Amino acid sequence: MKVTGIIAEYNPFHNGHEYQMKTVRQALNPDFLIVVLSGDHVQRGTPALLDKFSRTQMALCCGADLVLELPVSYSCSSAEYFAEGAVSLLHGLGVVTHLCFGCETPRQELFIKTASLLNQEPPSYRQALKASLKKGLPYPAARAGALTACLHPNQADSEEAALLRSPNNLLGVEYCRVLDKLHSPIKPWPILRVGSGYHEQSFSDPDSYPSASAIRSYLSAHSDLNGLYSQMPRTAARLLQKAVKERRNILEDDYSLLLQTQLLRESLLSLTEYLDLSEELSRRIIRNRNQFQSFSQFCRLLKTKEVTYTRIQRSLLHVLLNLKEIYPVSYARVLGFRKESAELLHRIKKEGSLPLLTKLANAREILSPSGQKLLAQDVFASNFYQAVSSQKSGLPFIHEYQKPIIIQE
Amino acid sequence: MKVTGIIAEYNPFHNGHEYQMKTVRQALNPDFLIVVLSGDHVQRGTPALLDKFSRTQMALCCGADLVLELPVSYSCSSAEYFAEGAVSLLHGLGVVTHLCFGCETPRQELFIKTASLLNQEPPSYRQALKASLKKGLPYPAARAGALTACLHPNQADSEEAALLRSPNNLLGVEYCRVLDKLHSPIKPWPILRVGSGYHEQSFSDPDSYPSASAIRSYLSAHSDLNGLYSQMPRTAARLLQKAVKERRNILEDDYSLLLQTQLLRESLLSLTEYLDLSEELSRRIIRNRNQFQSFSQFCRLLKTKEVTYTRIQRSLLHVLLNLKEIYPVSYARVLGFRKESAELLHRIKKEGSLPLLTKLANAREILSPSGQKLLAQDVFASNFYQAVSSQKSGLPFIHEYQKPIIIQE
Structure with a gap:
């Protein structure tokens, strides 16, 4: 059985992502395609534009067979930890044969x-x-x-x-380092990235693929989604449109008040307990917190030559989400799957070293104490996201435990 | 020297409050009138409609000579603690001769x-x-x-x-109990309350005085303030108008998202550490937190026959403001004074048992460790209020330490 893994954020899902899936299907012809997806908070240290179940639905509609959640302490982390979390998750499934990732230099060796x-x-x-x-x-x-x-x-x-x-290759190198460390049988499979650069803010070339960042920019500047329909698969665009209409799309500045009041609770000492918060950065936060206006403005204010904007954003998110420790990846949480993937799930259960978590209610029986702590971080982070979303949209709050996984017919 | 004390919230200041001051002036002819004012959070367990410095300004414009802050752990507490805080503060000044309060049965003995x-x-x-x-x-x-x-x-x-x-007498009885316990030389001076009842929601009688509650109701239902001008002294109305125009007026539901996310951080055990949170109420909070929609809706949801709505509101505010302990009143913090009150301040410094705090920067030198903790609660609560106000209005955040006290010419 050939199984390809992809590590992704789909923030949101666009034509470039669909192209990647199609290319993988053609090049490797896998029996199944597994996506490890960042949960409700992504690597640039912000809430995801859409919640993880909406993004899972996008992925399943557009070619994925199974979507697993990358725990928040890895998804909101440096490339090194991000890679460690995602790759060790794929490795632990025991069935993945290839890891496919985008790069500028598609030379496996x-x-x-x-x-x-x-x-x-x-x-x-x-x-x-x-x-x-x-x-x-x-x-x-x-x-x-x-x-x-x-x-x-x-x-x-x-x-x-x-x-x-090349920054676009770096994540791939980190993936391969984890595979190497784990002596994993999974083969890395770099494919050429197409379309706009990661940080491209506009849809420069109508024949090219967009960047997720350009889509987010578009959304913050336009009230209608007309300009996006050509950039995203139809189902993904519809899901995005519905979320925007219901005011469920979340940006980092929807966290501004929460961050400002949380920082008022902190001291130099308590700040340094969070992941990635050096004493130097903590000191700058305390010194500058009276100039706080919004999440994004505060990140710009704290930015120095030595520390990247993204690193600062992630650190502040760690404060909000109470992230103080990284626990080892010790389960694979299912966000959704295609109905025809029954065999894949069966094989993972048989051959994987990580338990498959499909119902949170079972977590206590299945998981180790440290696995439960890892899960508790995700449950809190997602409830936090959901609270912001429900206050913004006026829709009822639904606790993470009440949310069904997505099963695509 | 005759000095009258009044304990008030002025949430907001209206004609009835002005009438009380005038009556006191006529009946007692005091040399000075001191107001002990609830800070940014009031006894019904909500943020004050306007910040404490705006309400101080209203009081000084309309007849007060000196305004002192009632610390938040007392201002957001049951009648018993509210009275203990406010009366022991007035007693500790060493100069107050009369305590004037409204009642239904104006019989001192x-x-x-x-x-x-x-x-x-x-x-x-x-x-x-x-x-x-x-x-x-x-x-x-x-x-x-x-x-x-x-x-x-x-x-x-x-x-x-x-x-x-009579509920309107109860607070007066509590004031007198504290005076009695302290063997205070301060004479209680009940005067007849006039105007609408405490909870009256409309301006029923055009010749009568309004209730602060009716004014708050009016504000939440009307976009203009025209109907209020007859209910408030001109200066107070202008200050309110300015605040509303700048979106600086705060209601409990401006705390909704903050409360919802804070409750997600709590457990049954951690909740019971806050003031007034019984195990029973904590259990109800945990059991119902998935039904959270807004601060006010959640209080209605938690309400039972045994526990009053106000008690629940106060308990939830304690969670938000991290109030876990009540420290003794050990200083008198000045929010503002009339310029001509120099003699009064001089006498308090000479004869009072409590240090007068006019500059927060001096707090560390002047206050005992427990006094510093009492003050820290107020500083946090006011910064919290200010953060909400600054996010709502878009005006810059000003730290409590940066705010000058009001000196009325």
Whole structure:
């Protein structure tokens, strides 16, 4: 049985995502396609535009067979932890044969070699890295240079270094590093990214694929969705339209009041207990909290040369969601599946090392104490998202335990 | 020197309050009039309609010489604690000669006698109370009956019992009980309440005084303030108009999202740590929190025969404001004064047992550790209020420490 895994956020799902699924189907012809999806909060440190069940529905309508949730402490984390959570989840299913990801340099062997080297850190690499850092080079550049120095000492630059210099490849390298560490039988399968860059804010080329970021920009500037219909598969566009009409779409600034009052509760000491909050950043937060206007404005205010905007956004989200610890991935939570995937679920149950969680009510019996803590973080984060959504839309609050998983006919 | 104290909320200030001040001036001819004012959160367990500095300004414009803040753990508390906080504050100033309060039965000696008896609890009273409670009478009725049984054993009813049966007298009785306990030289001075009842929702009689509650109702139903100008002194109306125009007026439902997400953080155990939260009420909160729609709707949902709506509202506010302990009143915080009150401030500094706090920056030097904790509760509660107000209005957040006290020319 061939099973391909994809790690995604679908924030929201668009034509580029559909293209990726179709390409995977053509290239690998898998029996099943599993998506590991960020839950209600995504890697850039914000709430997702749409809740995870809406995004799961989009994925299932457009080609996925099974959607699993990436726990919030991994989904709102640096590339390294994001990769660790998602890949170890796929690995633990025991059935995945390929991991497909988008990149700029679709050369499998290059990814594998680079990942393995970064994991091993041979002495020549470590020495070169140390020397470059001493010279004051920033870490990414130092790392790329050290890789060349170690692999091709007589060259000025190497393909591996070039790989590391493209941000679109970096996540793929992290995925491969986790596969390497786990000695996983899963084969990495890089495919060329098409369409606009990750941060592209407009639909520049009508024949090209959009970026999720451009779609979110469009939504914040337009009251109608007409300009989006050409950018998204029909079902995804309809789901988005319904959510927007019901005012269920959430942006980081819907969290502004919550963040401001939460920060008033904190002290320098209590802030440093959250994930990713250094003492330096905590100090800046305390020093600047009287200038708070909104979530996004406050992130811009805290931004320095040393710390990325995204890192700050994630840190603040950790404060809101009370994230203080990362527990190991110890279950696979099902958000939805196609009805015809019964065999896949059956095989995972038989061959996987992680229990499949389909009903939260069973969690206590199935999960270890640390697994229960991991799940509790997700339940709180999703209830938090749901509370904001229900206050904004006026629709009833539905507790995470009451939400059925999506079963697509 | 004659100094009269008034305990008030001015939520908001209206003609009835002005009438009270004028009556006090005529009846007692005091040299100075001191108001103890609930801060940004009031006794019915809600945020005040306007922030404390706006309400201080109203009071100073309309007749007060000095306005002091009643700390939040007392202002959002039962009649008993509310009275304890406010009266011990006035007593500690060392200069107050009279305490003036509104009532239905303006007979000083009756208040003094009733209060002293409730404090002493002589055996005959205690026996009668016990017997009535055993018969299943509710506490207020049992207490009124026991008072008659103890004072006038051969009568079916007594004036003292009648006093206790009017809700408008009860707060006065509590004030007098605190004066009695403190052996305070302050003389209680009940004056007849005029105008609509406390809970009256409309301006029934054009020649009568309104209730603050009717004004709040009017504001939530009308977009213009035209109907209010006849109900409030001109300056107070102008201040209210300005606040409404700037969207700085706050209602309990402006706290809805904050309360809903805070309740998601709590457990049965953590809830019972807050002031006034019995295990029974905590259990009802946890059981019903998925039905949360808004602050007011949730209070109605939790309401039972045994627990008043106001008590529930206060309990929920305690959760939001993190109120877990009541510290003794150990300072007098100045919110504002008339410029001509210099002598009054001078005398308080000389004769009072409580330090006068005019600058928060001095708090650490002046206050005991427990006084600093009392103040920290107020600073947090006011910053919380200010955050909500600044998010609603779009005006900059101003930290409690940055706000100047009001000095009225």
